[in-house]
Amino acid sequence: MARNRIDKTPFPVRITGMSHDGRGVARREDGAHAGKAMFVSGALPGETVMVEQSGRSRQYDEGRAVEILSASPDRVSPKCPHFGVCSGCVLQHLDADKQIGLKQQELLDNLQRIGHVTPQEVLAPLVDTSWGYRRKGRFSVRHVLKKGKTLVGFRELDPRFVADIQSCHTVIPEIGMKVGALAEMIDQLDARGDIPQVEFIAGDDTIALVFRHLQALSEGDIEKLKRFGEAHNFAIYLQPGGVASVHPLWPDTSRLVYALKSWDVELEFKPLDFIQVNRGLNEKMIAHALGLLAPEAGERILDLFCGLGNFTLPLARVAEVVVGVEGDAGLVQRARDNATRNGLSNVQFHAADLSEPLQNQAWIKQTFDRLLLDPARAGAESVLKQLPLDGLKRIVYVSCHPGSLARDAGWLVNEAGWTLTKAGVMDMFPHTAHVESIAVFEKGR
Template structure:
């Protein structure tokens, strides 16, 4: 039954039936689909209706009327606010089941194509403290919960350092520790908070584009324990700002051996956490080892964020590729060579393409450091029309590996892969929905013979998926 408290507030009680893409809880009321966050299947919840769409209504949970046996108490005080660990309240064995189901749903409901074996999800041993990279933002507008607003306590809202609230680019939740990254990274985050308060530093306002402090990047090595951290600001213009940067850079002696501190400057309007390096203490990069390959990782290069579980992901991709010693392999969206370099040790030649120049620089350095000579890396924007001419100049591949960003492959890349007609395509994806979409196009000539979900992001709804595609005989 629906009830009203304010003129614009409508509340209904629903039973949650299932979990959908991006972890959203799904129920129904009067034949209408209701979507909300934070609830679990089998629970009865009171929700406030927020926005009416053609096929569903967005809502927020106001009260749990009954709870699921799968519910647990989240260990993080920021759960439900910062937008990071959206499934901390769901038992880990059930997280695994739902992630696998979401991959199945992507291929059956979105891609609408047949697939062969859907393996069990490859779960990690380490479910907290696994992230090797976190990006925290400074903000000029701190987010407060309803409880904090009505508590009567006074809060400073003109400065925050933490994570963005979902759906609000201008609102940041103050966070001094995070359960997902290394303990040493927590110390830097907390120390940065203290220094910013001591020197009365202003946070960058994403609306007006004024303010000094912008981002705090924290990277850690699971192999060495070293930390790479970058403080990104606008150009310092006051004595306090200069003193703050110098004080922040002076914490190098308190970090693990081999660590790096960087001050970078960005005066751009872009919210991306990247800048021009002005000061640096330490080697300037991290090292990780996976599949017998040592990787150099620069401050702003892409590298899989869960090093502990990375060997499982790489192993699934390479074993599925079934690479022979005489094979030529393409690795599109290759990053720093996470897949390219192990593949090179199994093949005749690997050719990699990546947009980010720093990642290509790292990939080349990684190849040299590991004495891998049968791999070529190219800086290519695969979404630009000119990319196809570049790909046409490459040697015909026997295996193509793709690991695109969340948006998936550009349509021109998918179309070109159909014309290239490699016998095997290995599609690694952090978004099963776009993976299934692209595989549906490739289904014109390829069969999806196996899909393996890999849980690289425990406590969240995110899941990696490795799909093995084989070209049909006669196509």
């Protein structure tokens, strides 16, 4: 055997834990490899599996379970026939209730290990439907000559390849059940080799597909795309270059909106804008966050990383004044437009890069009673260290990455004198390893 070639002969391992990306964790017991860590896709804690090695490094090996010798009582049959190949959701083999419990434990472990903090109260997990929930995403596209067809889907577990899927049960059915039809249509285009991705996004009444194309499209391709949109009730957009190049193909105009009925708010957005992917969970999350923030009459609220105003506009229905800050100037303008359309005059929006020095920003010199923030994966360390926190009564932190939340919580508690009173998880992405969480901080408790 060549020196660098991996021996793919299956061997047994005992799974003792779960990694942050949803793989089983084991320690090898065979010969010279004894004690080396191994990450095994498709395996659950407590199981003994036969594993085929797929990768290695000095610190750990990687593999996939090819036979379950002793199954966990929490194992269930995956709903999707593409499970184990497609990387879109890696936890379908784990009972849904156990999935959210695993995510809650990951949050608590991160808070303790990284932030050296423990919440006074662990909030009950926030959940909604676990199938057909995803209303925004990106499919990769690849024309494969050897297979004689075009593949449309998420990446395989080996990210070099596009999964050959016909449907997706986590994506909303209007899109998820038409992946095969989409692939078949693209395969008929002259430009099938020049379309690397298709993004999808759904409003309440309109579903948009955005086709990224690297070369100009022929008239025949344009007609095929239009007919596909008409046949399946999709608004078709083209993206020949960067984000600014996106434009409608069919129909000539379309309007993407979603309503937050509990607050009599409607938000309009563009096809590549960020919106929360899970509509049902998003509405529950807003109510949850506003309840935890508990704004009172006459108070001023600061909403950082506010995007289109997903939290800001509902807050404006219950607070005296709300100030939203976001780094993307386009999103800020659309947030302002959304406030105007909803008749909200007590809300202000500002564009600012919250990872940069902010001392010259007018809004940071204002006084606020409460703070809500919803940063990207990098967290909010920079802006938190620049804010005048002393005047705040409460902070509610919505997080899409438990590691950065734990780091920021550690600074707030151990350096800035706040108390982590509550924390919990929210299942924004069922069947994936993604952990969405929320934390509440109060001063001097």
